[in-house]
Amino acid sequence: MLTKILYISLGGAAGALGRYYLSGVAQRIAGGSFPAGTFFVNMAGCLLFGAVWGFFENRLLPGSGARLLILTGFMGAFTTFSTYMFETATLVKSGQMAMAMANVVGQSVIGLVLVLAGIALGRLI
Secondary structure, eight states, X not given: OHHHHHHHHHHHHHHHHHHHHHHHHHHHHHOSSSOHHHHHHHHHHHHHHHHHHXXXXXXXXXXXXXXXXXXXXXXXXXOTHHXXXXXXXXXXXXXXXXXXXXXXXXXXXXXXXXXXXXXXXXXXX
């Protein structure tokens, strides 16, 4: 169990630092009030997650350590948006379009409502 925690922690630290750096650079380049840094990191994360998954799936069966380090640790800290999109893509690939759309709309709408509710709650405390 300690080895798993170490893999996730190391990958997570690298992913968090990568997200911080890359989103800052992208935001400075884009300027303006649109959250371009977060947008760029989320899109880069989706491409990277898909590429890593495709590589592992078709060419290599990584041990649990590699999966924990790269997909859970690094990608989880870099952006969980990539996991959300990967899970949605899996639903689409299996022909479950209604579930895929429910996932996208549900998480986006409910997530927005809950962030606004959390802000309101935080202001009350």
